[in-house]
Amino acid sequence: MLLIKLATKSLLNRKASALLTLFTIAISVMLLMSIERVRVDAKSSFSNTISGTDLIVGARTGDIQLLLSSVFRIGHANNGVSWKSYQYITGQRGVKWAIPMSLGDSHKGLAVLGTNKDYFEHYRFAKKQSLSFSQGHEFNHLFEVVLGAEVASSLGYQLGDEVVIAHGMGNTSFHNHDDNPFKVVGILKPTGTPVDKTLHIPLAVIEAIHGGHAHQHEAAQVDANDHDHDHDHDHDHDQHDDVDLVGTPKQITAFLLGFDSPLYTLQVRRNINQYKDEALLAIMPGVTLRELWEMLSIVEKILLLFSIVVVLISLLGMLTSLLSSLNQRRRELAILRSVGARPWHIFTLISVESLLITGLGCIVGIALFYALMLLGADYLQSHAGISLNIALLSSYELMLLAAIMVAGFIVGLIPATRAYFYSLADGMSIKI
Amino acid sequence: MITLENVLFKWHAKQPEPTINITKLDIDQGEHVFLHGPSGCGKSTLLSLLAGVTVPTQGNIQLLGKAINQLSNSKRDRFRADHIGYIFQNFNLLPYLSPIENVTLGCQFSKQRQKNALKNSATMAAEASRLLSALGLNDNLQHQAVAQLSIGQQQRVAAARAFIGSPEIIIADEPTSALDTQNRQAFVKLLFEQASAANSTLIFVSHDETLQTLFTRSISLVELQGGTDATH
Numbered sequence: 001m002l003l004i005k006l007a008t009k010s011l012l013n014r015k016a017s018a019l020l021t022l023f024t025i026a027i028s029v030m031l032l033m034s035i036e037r038v039r040v041d042a043k044s045s046f047s048n049t050i051s052g053t054d055l056i057v058g059a060r061t062g063d064i065q066l067l068l069s070s071v072f073r074i075g076h077a078n079n080g081v082s083w084k085s086y087q088y089i090t091g092q093r094g095v096k097w098a099i100p101m102s103l104g105d106s107h108k109g110l111a112v113l114g115t116n117k118d119y120f121e122h123y124r125f126a127k128k129q130s131l132s133f134s135q136g137h138e139f140n141h142l143f144e145v146v147l148g149a150e151v152a153s154s155l156g157y158q159l160g161d162e163v164v165i166a167h168g169m170g171n172t173s174f175h176n177h178d179d180n181p182f183k184v185v186g187i188l189k190p191t192g193t194p195v196d197k198t199l200h201i202p203l204a205v206i207e208a209i210h211g212g213h214a215h216q217h218e219a220a221q222v223d224a225n226d227h228d229h230d231h232d233h234d235h236d237h238d239q240h241d242d243v244d245l246v247g248t249p250k251q252i253t254a255f256l257l258g259f260d261s262p263l264y265t266l267q268v269r270r271n272i273n274q275y276k277d278e279a280l281l282a283i284m285p286g287v288t289l290r291e292l293w294e295m296l297s298i299v300e301k302i303l304l305l306f307s308i309v310v311v312l313i314s315l316l317g318m319l320t321s322l323l324s325s326l327n328q329r330r331r332e333l334a335i336l337r338s339v340g341a342r343p344w345h346i347f348t349l350i351s352v353e354s355l356l357i358t359g360l361g362c363i364v365g366i367a368l369f370y371a372l373m374l375l376g377a378d379y380l381q382s383h384a385g386i387s388l389n390i391a392l393l394s395s396y397e398l399m400l401l402a403a404i405m406v407a408g409f410i411v412g413l414i415p416a417t418r419a420y421f422y423s424l425a426d427g428m429s430i431k432i
Numbered sequence: 433m434i435t436l437e438n439v440l441f442k443w444h445a446k447q448p449e450p451t452i453n454i455t456k457l458d459i460d461q462g463e464h465v466f467l468h469g470p471s472g473c474g475k476s477t478l479l480s481l482l483a484g485v486t487v488p489t490q491g492n493i494q495l496l497g498k499a500i501n502q503l504s505n506s507k508r509d510r511f512r513a514d515h516i517g518y519i520f521q522n523f524n525l526l527p528y529l530s531p532i533e534n535v536t537l538g539c540q541f542s543k544q545r546q547k548n549a550l551k552n553s554a555t556m557a558a559e560a561s562r563l564l565s566a567l568g569l570n571d572n573l574q575h576q577a578v579a580q581l582s583i584g585q586q587q588r589v590a591a592a593r594a595f596i597g598s599p600e601i602i603i604a605d606e607p608t609s610a611l612d613t614q615n616r617q618a619f620v621k622l623l624f625e626q627a628s629a630a631n632s633t634l635i636f637v638s639h640d641e642t643l644q645t646l647f648t649r650s651i652s653l654v655e656l657q658g659g660t661d662a663t664h
Contacts, residue, residue, distance in 0.1 A: 002540050006526075013528035332526055337485065339593065340513020340541035342506055 007352040021318045022361045028314035029365025032307040049193045050285045052124025054265045058254035060279035067288045070254040073111040080251035085278045094264035097122045099256040102206045112199045114206035125193045136186035145182035146200040149190035204247030315411045322415040333423050347420040354412020434459040439491035451477045464634045469653030484508040513542035517594030519604040524590035525578045531589045535560035538593035545597025563592040583610045598630040
């Protein structure tokens with residue numbers, strides 16, 4: 001107790017250098033914790049992106065490329081899957097559901113996905129969670145759109161607003177389809193996946209807004225439909241079920257398949273990969289996600305290595321400042337010896353100092369870490385799709401902290417040992 | 433009380449001449465001894481031996497009837513904490529403690545001295561304050577930062593730390609070298625008062641021989657060294 005008090009007061013007496021050392025450690029702790037938290041959360045966000053889907057089918061390309069374009073909306077699929085093949089494959093035995101996906105259009109830089117109602121029913125993310133609506137409902141008419149949570153929040157859309165879809169990706173698309181705006185009928189709950197950044201429209205409209213004459217024709221038809229809708233508004237909604245939301249597009253970008261039993265997966269996958277009429281590729285999302293993560297794991301390991309090195313450097317900084325202060329403190333140590341402090345008291349005193357610095361450094365570091373997480377969570381969510389988990393420290397993170405404390409203690413043993421021998425050798429006369 | 437017999441001390445085994453070579457030295461309980469000698473004659477080494485920080489290469493040192501050269505390191509440390517008060521030449525205080533805390537530090541490592549201190553006052557801080565007042569440091573100064581005290585005031589705090597808990601032996605290593613002549617004499621007299629009050633043996637080391645007249649006994653380390661019998 002006396003030694004802790006002495007160590008504290010001695011440190012306070014050397015505030016400037018002690019605070020600097022403490023701050024260096026705090027920053028390194030913050031860095032390590034942040035990198036680890038982002039790494040772990042990125043991994044889980046990543047593997048949570050899609051679940052419950054047995055196969056993703058697209059035109060033949062790389063496994064990872066298909067996964068990126070269909071699930072992460074990254075890159076473009078150059079080819080599509082013909083509607084004929086889609087119908088043939090989804091008609092196979094064992095297919096429980098199929099979600100067609102047509103990508104390539106955008107709204108203010110956000111992806112537009114043409115799909116069917118099965119999407120809202122069968123699409124799963126994270127631990128087989130299904131999509132749910134925070135407001136409204138799925139689309140029942142052609143020119144209706146369901147927004148991902150982030151689309152609605154970042155663009156400030158509400159139910160009933162009208163949204164214009166552009167052809168092609170990007171903000172500055174030349175082909176704005178001003179003539180057929182979509183009405184917002186539903187907003188999904190946040191999922192922490194690319195779904196949040198997607199506008200969902202009926203598959204049939206994709207063809208409609210692209211096909212020249214067909215466009216005019218369909219649009220007219222749709223207008224008529226909408227007209228009806230307005231009149232029939234108070235009537236039973238079931239009557240709209242006969243609206244063909246899928247249509248017969250020439251081709252789609254990809255489609256998701258779910259089977260009655262996972263046993264079908266491998267067999268159907270082989271059949272699709274050997275399909276004669278069209279060059280197709282079927283991937284199992286879980287497997288490909290893992291492959292993708294393994295590709296990224298080298299980056300993750302380098303990051304971890306860097307942050308560990310930063311922690312070590314900060315501890316070496318503490319060692320330097322403790323060692324350099326030791327010479328000036330030999331008199332202080334001799335005074336303590338003269339009042340009866342034993343060498344191990346001196347040893348403990350210096351060890352306690354290094355523990356105090358490391359401990360306080362960790363505490364300040366954790367505070368900085370949470371501050372950074374709170375500040376950075378939104379950015380990471382919107383720019384990288386990583387949903388940060390601002391929770392209490394995990395056992396893994398506590399272990400990291402414990403490792404830092406142990407490392408700090410071990411580093412502190414060096415000046416402590418030195419002080420121990422000083423105090424033995426110096427005796428009552430300090431030779432400086 | 434303090435007895436040295438055939439004490440030989442070398443820092444290294446290969447040292448040709450021993451730093452300390454004392455055939456016989458006796459100091460009685462309550463004596464105020466002036467130990468003098470030029471720089472480099474081994475004063476500091478002798479004090480380290482007397483304080484039990486170092487042990488002689490040969491010979492015996494008895495303090496209060498105990499052969500401290502035969503005690504283990506930790507027992508010597510405990511012996512020092514219990515029985516010896518030490519005043520350094522200068523930079524005597526821990527800068528991060530208040531004068532009161534500096535004084536009470538003197539008995540933090542010894543139960544016995546704590547007990548002694550509590551015989552005089554209700555708390556250790558009160559005893560520290562009593563000693564500081566007796567040594568001429570008023571209440572205002574007792575709570576000031578150590579760095580704001582003058583050298584003379586700092587030496588009074590150091591003296592109070594040596595005296596707290598009434599140790600049997602007080603060792604003062606040139607405590608007046610940073611003071612002017614006027615203050616030196618006054619400081620020595622204060623030391624005498626406190627040493628007499630506690631019946632402590634005072635060993636006062638200095639190369640300033642003008643102070644010699646104040647003491648009842650004076651020992652020249654140069655004469656003591658090399659086998660001269662300085663027993664009285």
